[in-house]
Amino acid sequence: MTANTQYCEGWVMPFKRKSRGRAKGAKGKEPMVQCDNCGAYVPRSKIQRITKRVSLVSKDLAKELKQQGAYLAENVITKNLCISCAIHYGILKVRAREERKVTP
Ligand SMILES: [Zn+2]
Numbered sequence: 001m002t003a004n005t006q007y008c009e010g011w012v013m014p015f016k017r018k019s020r021g022r023a024k025g026a027k028g029k030e031p032m033v034q035c036d037n038c039g040a041y042v043p044r045s046k047i048q049r050i051t052k053r054v055s056l057v058s059k060d061l062a063k064e065l066k067q068q069g070a071y072l073a074e075n076v077i078t079k080n081l082c083i084s085c086a087i088h089y090g091i092l093k094v095r096a097r098e099e100r101k102v103t104p
Pocket of ligand 1: 036037039081083086
């Protein structure tokens with residue numbers, strides 16, 4: 001028996017992480033959210049939400065305008081990414097077994 005197995009009334013259920021990769025806990029159901037990159041439907045607690053501030057003008061022009069005392073508005077972009085897209089874009093990293101190990 002490995003360390004990451006759960007004993008539940010006679011039968012063994014293996015799991016990779018203590019939270020099973022989700023944050024819902026004992027809650028039964030959650031709404032599904034669509035990934036903004038690949039379009040996959042993912043449970044809401046499993047989604048990676050990324051917020052970025054994006055300037056509407058290029059960096060060089062923005063620097064010049066700021067020196068002259070101009071106020072530049074920035075757009076805030078929020079993205080919902082599934083786990084595989086988050087790993088692809090380097091937001092999440094694959095961890096070793098010891099790092100995600102269940103410690104009693
Ligand atoms: Zn995706």
